[in-house]
Amino acid sequence: MKNLKEFRNQMLDLFDCGEDICIGRITTLQTLHVATVKSNLDHFLRNIEQKKDLFRGVKKLHVRDVVNPESITGLKVAFPNLESLSIVQFNVDGLMSTKAANVGRCVRPCNSLGLKYLELISIHWQRLGGFMQGFANCEELLASLKSLKIRFVISPRVKDDLDMTEQMKQWLLGMKSLENVYIAGLRLKDETWDWVETFIQENKLPIVFEEGEDEIFS
Known part of the structure; x- marks a missing residue:
């Protein structure tokens, strides 16, 4: 497979790639998808954290079931040229755990990766205010x-979303420097959508909302 550009292993805990992670030796590899069936990817990510330049050619990484977002922090060592990261958060133990569900916790560890493209997918219920707060102090990432x-995939619980007007405005303005932002699956009140759409147009924000629930994978 000397010319392999994309590799997928959605069952890493059942069919691993060996202690040396042999797929890292494929110099043509550009896209890597990894996931597990019964566990999570924390062990895999910690295992490659000190393996400098192991995936030098990989620019796109898709990971699923990362319980501890801090495991993402060291990705730059193994993936020095990483540009695109997609993170899917599942609930491993079957419980609606706020700690595991908070996608916002994935944002800060991405700060130092120098990413150009970031995709966050959540199937968990969570407070929207807490999610938006997860983007605080992420100027380095957004830059x-x-x-x-x-x-x-499951819309966050929103309570009195009109009371979050100022918080949401600051969240939207914080993404003004990006070329495009796509947010799907968020359910808000009709009156909230009215001012959000107007606010986006008036401030020429590169943000597109898709109402309702979205699929896990595109």
């Missing part, structure tokens, strides 16, 4: 990003 995609 490098060109594209951001957020998909809620």
Whole structure:
């Protein structure tokens, strides 16, 4: 497979690639998809954290079931040329755990990766206010990003969303420097959508909302 450009292993815990992670030796590899069936990817990510330049050619990485977002912090060592990261958060133990569900916790560890494209997917219920707060202090990440995609497969619980007007405005304005932002699966009140759409147009924000629930994979 000397010319292989894309590799997928959605069952890494059942069919691993060996302690040396042999797929890292494929110099032509550009896109890598990894996931597990019964566990999570934390062990895999920690295992490659000190393996400098292991995936030098990989620019796109798709990961699923990352319980501890801090595992993402060291990705730059193994993936020095990483440009695009897609993170799918599932609930491993079957419980609606706020700690595991908070996609916002995935944002800060991405700060130092120098990404151009970031996709966050959540199937968990969570407070929208807490999700938006997860983007606080992420100027470094937003400065490098060109594209951001957020998909809620199960819409977050929204309570009195009109009371979050100022918080949402600041969240939207924080993404003004990006080329395009796509947010799907968010359910808000009709009156909230009215001012959000007007606010986006008036401030010429590169943001597109898709109402309702989205699919997990495109």
